[in-house]
Amino acid sequence: xxxxxxxxxxxxxxxxxxxxxxxxxxxxxxxxxxxxxxxxxxxxxxxxxxxxxxxxxxxxxxxxxxxxxxxxxxxxxxxxxxxxxxxxxxxxxxxxxxxxxxxxxxxxxxxxxxxxxxxxxxxxxxxxxxxxxxxxxxxxxxxxxxxxxxxxxxxxxxxxxxxxxxxxxxxxxxxxxxxxxxxxxxxxxxxxxxxxxxxxxxxxx
Amino acid sequence: xxxxxxxxxxxxxxxxxxxxxxxxxxxxxxxxxxxxxxxxxxxxxxxxxxxxxxxxxxxxxxxxxxxxxxxxxxxxxxxxxxxxxxxxxxxxxxxxxxxxxxxxxxxxxxxxxxxxxxxxxxxxxxxxxxxxxxxxxxxxxxxxxxxxxxxxxxxxxxxxxxxxxxxxxxxxxxxxxxxxxxxxxxxxxxxxxxxxxxxxxxxxx
Numbered sequence: 001x002x003x004x005x006x007x008x009x010x011x012x013x014x015x016x017x018x019x020x021x022x023x024x025x026x027x028x029x030x031x032x033x034x035x036x037x038x039x040x041x042x043x044x045x046x047x048x049x050x051x052x053x054x055x056x057x058x059x060x061x062x063x064x065x066x067x068x069x070x071x072x073x074x075x076x077x078x079x080x081x082x083x084x085x086x087x088x089x090x091x092x093x094x095x096x097x098x099x100x101x102x103x104x105x106x107x108x109x110x111x112x113x114x115x116x117x118x119x120x121x122x123x124x125x126x127x128x129x130x131x132x133x134x135x136x137x138x139x140x141x142x143x144x145x146x147x148x149x150x151x152x153x154x155x156x157x158x159x160x161x162x163x164x165x166x167x168x169x170x171x172x173x174x175x176x177x178x179x180x181x182x183x184x185x186x187x188x189x190x191x192x193x194x195x196x197x198x199x200x201x202x203x204x205x
Numbered sequence: 206x207x208x209x210x211x212x213x214x215x216x217x218x219x220x221x222x223x224x225x226x227x228x229x230x231x232x233x234x235x236x237x238x239x240x241x242x243x244x245x246x247x248x249x250x251x252x253x254x255x256x257x258x259x260x261x262x263x264x265x266x267x268x269x270x271x272x273x274x275x276x277x278x279x280x281x282x283x284x285x286x287x288x289x290x291x292x293x294x295x296x297x298x299x300x301x302x303x304x305x306x307x308x309x310x311x312x313x314x315x316x317x318x319x320x321x322x323x324x325x326x327x328x329x330x331x332x333x334x335x336x337x338x339x340x341x342x343x344x345x346x347x348x349x350x351x352x353x354x355x356x357x358x359x360x361x362x363x364x365x366x367x368x369x370x371x372x373x374x375x376x377x378x379x380x381x382x383x384x385x386x387x388x389x390x391x392x393x394x395x396x397x398x399x400x401x402x403x404x405x406x407x408x409x410x
Contacts, residue, residue, distance in 0.1 A: 034326065036241035119324070121239065145406075154406045158397050162389060165382050166375045166401050173374025184367060192363050196371050200405035201350075201359045 019049055024059050028066040029112045037067060037116070038123065064126050071120065071130040074113040077106040078137055092148045097194060099141055100171065104190040107174045115175040138164060167197045224254055229264050233271040234317045242272060242321070243328065269331050276325065276335040279318040282311040283342055297353045302399060304346055305376065309395040312379045320380040343369060372402045 019027075028045045035044075042063050046056040060066050081102025086095050107114050117134070120127045138161075146160040154163070170193050178184065224232075233250045240249075247268050251261040265271050286307025291300045312319050322339070325332045343366075351365040359368070375398050383389065 035328065036243050038241050038244035123240065152408055155400075155408050158400060158406065159389075162394070162397055163401070163406055165378060166398060167406070169376075169378025169381075170371045170374040173370060173377065176374075177370050184364070189367070192367055193371060195360075195363060196368070196405065197401065198405045198407040199360075200401065200403045201363065201368055201372070202403040203357055203360050 019051070019059075021059050024049065024051075024056060025066060025069055026112065028063075029070045029116055032067070032070070033112060033115050033119070037063075037119075064124065067116075067124075068126045068129075070113045070116050071126065074106070074110055074117040075130060075133045075137075077110055078103060078114075079133070081106050082137060082140060086144070091153070092144065092151055093153045096144055096148055099144065100167065100194055100197065101190045103168070103171050104174065104193055105186070107171060108178060108180070108186045108189070111175055111178065111180070114172075118172055118175060138168070141168070167193075170196065224256070224264075226264050229254065229256075229261060230271060230274055231317065233268075234275045234321055237272070237275070238317060238320050238324070242268075242324075269329065272321075272329075273331045273334075275318045275321050276331065279311070279315055279322040280335060280338045280342075282315055283308060283319075284338070286311050287342065287345060291349070296358070297349065297356055298358045301349055301353055304349065305372065305399055305402065306395045308373070308376050309379065309398055310391070312376060313383060313385070313391045313394070316380055316383065316385070319377075323377055323380060343373070346373070372398075375401065 024045070027048050028040075031040045031045055031048055040063070042056060043053055045063075045066070046053045049056070060069075082099055085098030085102050088094060088098055090098075117130060120130050120134075122128045122131045142161045142164045145154060145164050148154040149156045149160060158166075174189065178189065229250070232253050233245075236245045236249055236253055245268070247261060248258055250268075250271070251258045254261070265274075287304055290303030290307050293299060293303055295303075322335060325335050325339075327333045327336050347366045347369045350359060350369050353359040354361045354365060363371075379394065383394065
């Protein structure tokens with residue numbers, strides 16, 4: 001990575017640091033997660049990047065647009081993982097494994113935007129739209145769990161909606177404690193979640 | 206419930222509604238959960254109750270005191286549940302069951318203050334203290350899981366700290382979706398969490 005103040009840099013100097021949209025969005029999401037969306041102003045985001053507010057408005061029309069893009073990023077990826085899992089040939093059991101593995105991958109790859117998604121409370125239209133998409137996602141997974149119960153693959157003494165919420169409780173908890181630089185391998189984590197969800201922690205012996 | 210403006214009410218009228226400390230605290234916690242602690246002012250809490258700011262300061266010295274009391278309420282109850290579970294006679298397995306059942310009970314009985322606790326990010330001393338207590342709680346449960354692994358009760362192919370976090374991911378998710386007026390029975394919920402955690406969702410057949 002070359003420094004922006006590198007004297008050998010032949011590019012003309014600009015009046016403001018040359019952040020692209022993705023970098024501005026990433027800084028906004030980080031601030032929203034640190035101090036809450038409501039408590040964060042566009043001026044806070046600009047100041048974090050050393051930009052003026054008007055330079056930031058050059059990229060984004062409003063704070064709400066930043067929120068919508070971040071939530072869409074998380075939701076698009078989760079829905080895509082679900083679509084891909086159920087499009088695979090294989091049994092309902094394979095599909096469910098695929099959904100859980102895919103969701104763990106998305107949470108790890110997009111931890112900041114998924115963290116933001118999971119904290120959304122529905123105070124604005126953007127947040128309400130995101131909550132609707134989360135509910136639709138949950139309902140599709142619940143339908144899959146119910147199908148697996150009917151096929152005799154999953155136990156039927158736990159309600160399908162409760163089972164889905166408990167498994168996603170494990171998956172979603174990753175955004176709180178998974179550290180990319182930590183000792184836990186992402187692939188191993190997906191296997192661990194599936195092991196607990198399907199076989200439980202009790203010693204198989 | 207009689208109305209405060211009931212003409213037949215023989216009690217002398219007061220200059221402000223007679224809320225006690227618990228009611229003021231409950232209103233504050235509700236607001237913190239709705240719009241975030243940082244985004245909530247003492248004036249917001251007072252206005253929610255129809256009190257003046259000075260009437261509220263009659264009960265509490267600061268917004269931080271409200272936060273500390275709410276977080277202590279959740280943490281005291283969780284630590285008490287853990288103490289009680291391990292003080293019981295019985296095997297390590299019984300103790301672990303007791304911890305999970307106790308935590309589910311606390312989450313259901315104190316949903317607002319536990320919700321607040323789980324959203325704490327450590328922006329203030331009060332929040333940092335709460336995070337320290339949460340970590341100490343997690344470490345005690347992890348030690349219990351490790352003991353159960355050594356005793357051959359729990360599988361050893363999942364790290365004890367990861368197993369603890371996944372199980373508490375399920376437990377903690379309850380604050381997001383459990384509704385006291387809903388169709389899910391609290392006792393059944395504790396059994397469901399234990400069933401998934403210990404035996405998994407896979408059909409036992």
